[in-house]
Amino acid sequence: MRRAMVALASGLLAPIFLPVLPPLWLIAAMSILALMVLPSRLYPVGFFFFGLAWACFSAQLALDDRLPAALEGETRWVEGRVVGLPQQSDGVVRFELADAQSRRTRLPTLMRLAWYDGPAVNSGEKWRLAVKLKRPAGLLNPHGFDYEAWLLSRGIGATGSVKDGWRVQPAQGAWRDGVRQALARVDAQGRSGALMALVLGDGAGLAREDWQVLQDTGTVHLLVISGQHIGLLAGLVYLLVAGAARYGAWPSRLPWLPWACALAFAAALGYGLLAGFEVPVRRACAMIGLVLLWRLRFRQAKPWWAWLLAFVGVLVLDPLASLRPGFWLSFAAVAILMFTFGARLGPWRWWQTWTRAQWLIALGLCPLLLILGLPVSLSGPLVNLLAVPWISLLVLPAALLGTALLPVPFMGESLLWIAGGLLDLLFKGLALAAGRIPAWAPPALPLWAWALATLGALLLLLPKGLPLRILGWPMLLLIVFPPREEVPWGQAEIWQLDVGQGLAVLVRTRRHALLYDAGPRFGDADAGERVVVPTLRKLGVRGLDLMLLSHADADHAGGARAVRNGLPTTRVISGDPTALPVDLQAGPCDSGEGWEWDGVRFELWRWASAVESNQTSCVLLVEAGGERLLLTGDIDTHAERALLDGPLGVPTQWLASPHHGSRSSSSMALLTRLQPHSVLISRGRNNAFGHPHPWVMERYRRLGMTIYDSAEQGAIRLQLGAFGPAHIQAGERRYWREPPPAGTSMQH
Known part of the structure; x- marks a missing residue:
C-alpha cells in the first residue's frame, strides 16, 4: 500500500513539470488505463495515472475559470460577495470577490481586486463595483516569485482595480472578520497586527519592517499559523483531559481516551478554521487526526505512514497546493525532524x-x-531556541484564551494586553538580532x-x-x-528586467556591474526592493560600480533608494540629479564621458537644451566587440534629433525603445539612422499610458525589427558581443503561463 501512496503522490506532483497540460481526452484515457492496471502487479502505475489525471483535470478546471481574453482591460459593473480578510495599507484596499456576476458575461469564481483610496471593505459584504479586469499575470524574472502560479493555486481567475462602487448588502456570516475587528479594537501595546496574525493568520496588520525582521531571523513561521501552533493546542487539550482523568476530575462514565482524542482534534480543527485553513494548517490537522487515530486503533502504524497519508490527502483535496512554497516548507520541516530523530x-x-x-x-x-x-536566515537556529517557546508557551495561550474571553468584561482585554506586551518584547529582541545578522540571499x-x-x-x-x-x-x-559562469572578456551580459511599467537594465562585464534605472515605485509597490535587488542577488551581483538613473521620474528612479540600501553602490549619476532625493548623492550625467570595463566601451550623452524631465534622460551606449546597445531612457523626438547630431548617432544593433514606445518617441529619423535589428520594450501589461503606441509598433515592424516586449516575454537577456539572439524568460514554459502572442520573438 505504501508503494501505491508514493505512486499516487508522484502523479499528483507531476503536472508542475509540464509545459502544457494534456488534452481532456488524454486525461480520460489515463483514468481508464489506471482502472485497467489496478488489479495487476502494476497497480502502482495505476495509482500514478490516477494522481496525474486528477491533478491535470483540477488544473484545467482552474485555467478554464480564468477571465476570458476578450474582457482583458475592460471596465465592467460586477456584483459579488467579499470573502477572506480584506487588507488595507498605504491607502489601498485589497480583497477577494467571490461569485461575481455581470450582465451577459461569465466571470471567474474568485477575483482579487485593489481599490485605491477606497472605503473600508469587510468580509461577507456584498458590493456592486465598476472594475477594470485583468487576466492573471505576474512579472517574470530569473529565479523570481511566480505570482501567476500563486494566483492559480488559490483559484483566483482575474485581478482588477476598482473604479467605483457601493455596498449592496451588509456582512453576513463573516465571523472571522468580526473577530479581527474585535482584536483591532483591543489595546495590545501596539501589537494588535501581530495578534491578528497569530490568532487569525492575517498578516495584513504587520508593517513591512516587521516582516523584514521576521524574515531576517527565520521566525516567519511563528506569526504565520503553522503546524506548530495547531499541534501545540491539540496537545494541550489532550494533556488536560488525560490529567483530569488521572487525578479523578474526569467523569467516570465517559472513557477519557476517545474524548481526549476527539476534543484535541476538535481544538485543532477549530483553530484551523479560525486561521483560514491554509495548506500548513490542513497538513497539521490531517497529521494530528492520523496520529490520534493511531493512538486509538492502529498502534503499529509508523510516523512516516502518517506523514505520507497527510501529504497525499492534502494533494488529493487540493492538487494545486504544490504550487505554493508553504506546502513544501511545511512538509519538509516535519520530514527532516522525523528522518533525523528516527535514525x-x-x-x-x-x-x-x-x-x-x-x-x-x-x-x-x-x-x-x-x-x-x-x-x-543565518540567525534563525539561535533565535528560534528562545522565540519558539516564547510564542508557544507564553504568547499563544494568552492570545487564544484572551480572544475566546473577549465577551467577558476586562478578562479578554487583559489577557490580550499581556500577549501584546510579550509580542512587543519579542519583536524588539528580533530587531536587534536582525540588525546584526540580516537574512542571506544566496545566488x-x-x-x-x-x-x-x-x-x-x-x-x-x-x-x-x-x-x-x-x-x-x-x-x-x-x-x-x-x-559562476564568467562573462567572456570583451563581452557584456545584458538583462532587461521585468519591472512592469518602468525600466531596469543590468549591464555586467567580467568584473563590473552597472544598473541603468532602478524600476518603478508607486505607493507601497517598490520594484527596486521586491524585484531588482532580489534578482541581482540571485544573478550573483554583489555590488554595483555604477547606478545610472536616466532621469527622476518614479518609473525609472523610484526603486533607486531600495537598490542603494540593498547593494553596495560605488557611484550614482543621473540626467536630472537635482530632482532626486538628496540621500542618493547623484552626480550629473556628463555628455561625452566614456570609459572601458573589461574590453567593453561605455559612453554617455545628455541633451544640453532639455526643458522637461523626459528630455533630460541620460543616454548610454554600450559597445562590445563591435556590437552596440543604446539605452535611451524617456527621450522624445526633439532629443532624438539632437542625439543624431552627436557621436552616438551611429548604427546600433540593439535599441531600448525610447519612452517605452510612446508616440512622442521612436521617430523614423532615429530608426533609419541607427538601423537596429532588434528593439527592447519595457512596459507594464495593459498600462494606463497605452505604451507602446500602435503607430510605433507598426514602424518597428515595417523596418523588419525583432520586437522583445517585457510585458509579453518577461525578463530579456542578451550577450552583447556574441552577435546572437536574446533569451526570454517566457521561453521557459509552464502550463499556467500563457505563451507570448503570435508575432513576438520567441528566441531562447
Missing part, C-alpha cells in the same frame, strides 16, 4: 533534542529555500550544483560516525561558493 539509536537529553532540532531544520531546509528563491545554482548541495545536506542529517557523512560539508558549501 538515532539512543535518546538525547531534552536540551540536546531542542537545540539540535533547530539546527537540523535550518540545515535541511537550505537547499529547499534556495530552489524556492527564498532567503536563508542561484546550476541544477547539478543544487543536486550536490542537497545530497550534502542529507548526508549531514545522518547520525555521526556513518561513512561518507563528512563529505556533506564540501557539497553543501556549494551554496556559499557557487560556480
